[in-house]
Amino acid sequence: MQLRRKHVAWGAAAAVAVALLAWAFSPRPVQVETAVAAVSHFEQGIEEDSQTRLKDRYTVSAPVAARLVRIALKEGDRVAAGDVVAVLLPTMSAMIDERSAREAQARYQAARANVTAAVARVDRAAVSLDKARLELERTEKLARQGFVAPSRLDEARLGATGATRELDAARAAQDAAEHDRDQAAAALQPVSGSVRAGKPLALRSPVEGVVLRIPLASEATVAAGAPIMDIGDPRRLEVMAELLTTDAVQAQPGRRAVVERWGGPPVEGVVRRVEPGAFTKVSALGIEEQRVKVLVDLVDPPVGWEVMGDGYRVTLRVITQSVDQALVVPVGALFPIADGGMAVYRLESGRAKLQLVDVGGRNGSEAWIRSGLKHGQVVIVYPPPAVQDGKRVAVRRPER
Known part of the structure; x- marks a missing residue:
């Protein structure tokens, strides 16, 4: 009897040990994160860091x-x-040093000497004019008495006219010399603030x-x-973005745009102009890129963005695709397959099921699924490498 009990105890212990070994070496469900495919509004666009600037x-x-x-x-x-x-x-007037002052003083003295010479020339021209007038008077008297030829009278008249012109020229020269003297004297005046x-x-x-x-x-x-x-006028703001030329082709005038991440609510805008010429810009990684400037007008009333100023850094999103009632999943649920298509893992009865999908578009956070999924189905987000078709999985509980 004791021997039987001993055998039963050993058998039970062996059974427990086998069960423990089987449990220890059995495959564990892979811990995954999940999301639900839902119907909502989907937008796809081009995002680029931009800045505001005044139109005028x-x-x-x-x-x-x-x-x-x-x-x-x-x-x-x-x-x-x-x-x-x-x-x-x-x-x-500019301040002058000692050398410049001496030069200015010398120019002033020279200007004064020129004035003196000009006055002397005026006096000499006046004397010559008096002499020419006396000669003209004597010649006219002799001409009336018939003692002088007419040609002699003409020469006297021309001599008087020439003497008058000489006097006028001498006076003009005197006036110019006096102006030069005044100019040289002005250069000697002290600087006064x-x-x-x-x-x-x-x-x-x-x-x-x-x-x-x-x-x-x-x-x-x-x-x-x-x-x-x-x-x-800060109420006349625009957004200037430098887009890659491949993206600028889609950001044509009239496209809807959204200005975000400026410190306030999103602001609606519309693309006004895509400049015709591109330029080369070196990226932070040292890669040469061809970019083009795109200008966006803000269409929301200034009340919503009046605190935004000139030169503010913003994020511009030019909407290239907009779909209402679209089935969307997190973009992290998608992964490529061998034939070039896209697929997701559905969560069904605690196991991962590979599901091919037709992707209509994607943005930074969501992907639009045209076909392959239904509203309410659960998909695995960022599936780890251990997840395969039919693999047991367990939803990871969020840490508290």
């Missing part, structure tokens, strides 16, 4: 070299068309808008053409 940007610049008065306006201040935004004053000759020049805003940028607010001397400030 006006730069107020200095028309001449002048002294800029300190600007009281600040970035963000509103101005109306015709408002004075800056004032220019004539620049002071308190004296501002001439009228101030007011620069006015060409349009109504907001002051965007003031390169130099303090008083300073600026060159001709130097920018004073930028003015524009």
Whole structure:
């Protein structure tokens, strides 16, 4: 009896050990994540990091070299068309060193000497004119008495006329010499910052808008053409994206676009222009790419994006495909198969079932399934390599 009990105990222990070994070496279900195929709105588009910019940007610049008065306006201040935004004053004369001062003094002395010589020439021309007039009077008397030929009278008249012209020329030369003297004297005047000759020049805003940028607010001397400030209307914004030429072919004018990831709600837009010329741009990986600029107008009222400013970084999504009532699954559920098609794994009775699908399109998160799946079916997302057709799987519980 004891021997039988002993045999039964050993048999039970052996059975338990075999069961434990069978359980230990039996295949475990693969832990997977799942999602449900659902009907919703599907959109496919081209995404690119972009930036905003003003449609019309006006730069107020200095028309001449002048002294800029300190600007009281600040970035963000509103101005109306015709408002004075800056004032220019004539620049002071340049400071001169000792050598230049001596040269200027020498030029002044030379100008004074030229004036003296010009005065002497005027006096000599006046004497010559008096002499010519006396000669003309004597010749006319003799001509009336018949003692002088007519040709002699003509010569006297021409001599008087020439003497008059000589006097006029000498006086003009004297006037020019005096101006040269005054100019040389002006160069010797000391530089004074308190004296501002001439009228101030007011620069006015060409349009109504907001002051965007003031390169130099303090008083300073600026060159001709130097920018004073930028003015524009922030309510007239556009988005500029540099798309690959292969993507720009699909982003034709009139396409719907969405501006996202700017710090506020999505903003609707429409493609206005695709510039005709492309350019080469080197990517972050050092690859040369051909890109083209695409301009997008914002169609939503400014109330929704008025806090967005010029030069903001945004994400532009140009919609190339839009489908209502589309069956969508996470894009991570798709994987390619050998014949070039696409497939997913369905979850059915705790096992993975390979299912071929017809993909109509995909975006960054979802894929549109034309056929192969039904609404409500469960698919495996990011299937691990151990998952195969018919393999037992278990849904991974989310960690708390």
